[in-house]
Amino acid sequence: MYIVTAHEMYDWDRKSIEEAGMDGRILMENAGRAVAEQVEKRVRNDQHIVVLIGAGNNGGDGFVIARTLLNRGYSVKAWQLVSDEKIKGDALVHKQLYLGAGFELAHLTKVNVLFRELDQADVIIDAMLGIGVYGKLKPPFDQVTAYANQSQALKIAVDIPTGVPADEGITDFDGLQADYTCIIAAPKLSAFLPHTAPYYGEWEVVEIGLPAKKLKKTSVSLWSSEHARPTLPERHPYSHKGTHGKALVIGGSYLMPGSIALSARAALRSGAGLAAVATPKSAWPSVSVHIPEATAVSTSEENGVLAERVEVDFTGYDAVGIGMGMGRSDASRTIVQQVVEEADVPVLIDADGLYHLKQLLDVLKNRTGPAVLTPHPGEMAHLLGITVTELLARPFEWSQRFAYNHGVYIVLKGPSTIITAPDGTQVVDTSGNAGLAKGGSGDVLSGILLALMMQSQSITEALCNGCFLHGKAAELLTTEGHSKADLLATDLIEGLSQAFRTLSS
């Protein structure tokens, strides 16, 4: 499923009408009816519904919704919040159809009268403003939105909650806090941004008859189980351990042996044929106890951390992961540099490896083999030299710029993880839940990604599937047995079995 900007949405709409001969009035009818169907699933017909209607096409959808629900016997009061001359085009056609059907329309004169009505409402349908919003809400939308936000009624937004921008980059806005948003035709970028996504509540996308072929291929899409199922690595009956790849993970330290153990174990649980660990000798006993299947690479150490170079031949491995629990000593930076310069196989850089990478960006640019960076927002902001707030206002744009300029893959982690390829194409994975907000989850993800990178044709697919399995494992574990509070990274590794089984069945 493609994720669109407001511009891409308008472009799709325009081409459907101008090139495919679609009629905007039919699209509006389809949109309103599709939303009404979703409303019916959530609302009983003894509940009182208030539909708030604005000036644009979002308001036009509101007229269709009100008419459809009234025809089906629901108790509905439609409120037009703007003056008559502001209702134009397709919205005016549907206003006339609404009135022609003999239904009553209330006009806003004094906001207090509307507020008394909202006090009586069980359900508020927000058809005030859609993707055409610009700037902060003007009266009466600002007051009505603020009042609705205080209401206990179920709030259902049409396409996008009023006031919320469709695109990234706008942080100063007042938005309607919806419980559920019925998105028209394609999810907008803001459904995946940490500062705007919470306004949507739960959401779903409804199809309204826009010709799929008229949507210009957008650069962002959404990953789902339908993509994961056919692209997950298969295990051929005659395969051997070498077929599934030998991973080398470099990291860990005397005081932080856990991270590298989690990564190595997650890699083997995700199908890697072999895993070797390069960690200080003093850390190895604590690591190996958690992962007897892994082998150790001989290393030298200084004060419990890896010293200078690791004496390994990278050509003996199918992928290298570096940084987990490695520490931030100068010596560990030289090892990150060594890996970036010398390992031609795909390299995944995480955690302390990313900290060092900030000083190695020129080396990174000159690298020819694939590189995958797996930052959380703090690490990504550090790499870019900006604040986390600046990053999160435009995570798609920043990731795209960095991936393109440095020729790397980026997995920007979060509730909506953004996977960016060096050519700038982006995929969003929304699997997972707050059970993952605990130290160690990221180390597990690195191991999963490493294993899938070795077993997949496409690195992007490997990264998308890895994030999806990680999130799915958390979802399955917190549906049965675990809670989001008690879930540990080690549980997540064991939960991978169920995630793999669910996706392959």
Ligand SMILES: NC(=O)C1=CN([C@@H]2O[C@H](COP(=O)(O)OP(=O)(O)OC[C@H]3O[C@@H](n4cnc5c(N)ncnc54)[C@H](O)[C@@H]3O)[C@@H](O)[C@H]2O)[C@@H](O)CC1
């Ligand atoms: N293919 C499509 O794109 C379709 C879109 N539809 C609906 O149309 C919507 C987009 O329609 P429009 O482009 O008319 O946009 P809106 O419905 O968001 O209305 C924009 C109008 O609202 C006013 N406005 C903008 N910012 C404001 C602010 N800050 N405070 C107060 N008023 C403000 C302006 O008068 C502007 O013209 C979508 O969100 C969707 O609900 C559907 O009708 C069906 C088809």
Ligand SMILES: Nc1ncnc2c1ncn2[C@@H]1O[C@H](COP(=O)(O)OP(=O)(O)O)[C@@H](O)[C@H]1O
């Ligand atoms: N609230 C959340 N909802 C969904 N996923 C989350 C949430 N919080 C964290 N995650 C996921 O958990 C992982 C955390 O990674 P990271 O911050 O690097 O953790 P650590 O390095 O401490 O193990 C990422 O994959 C991230 O997407």
Ligand SMILES: [K+]
């Ligand atoms: K709306």
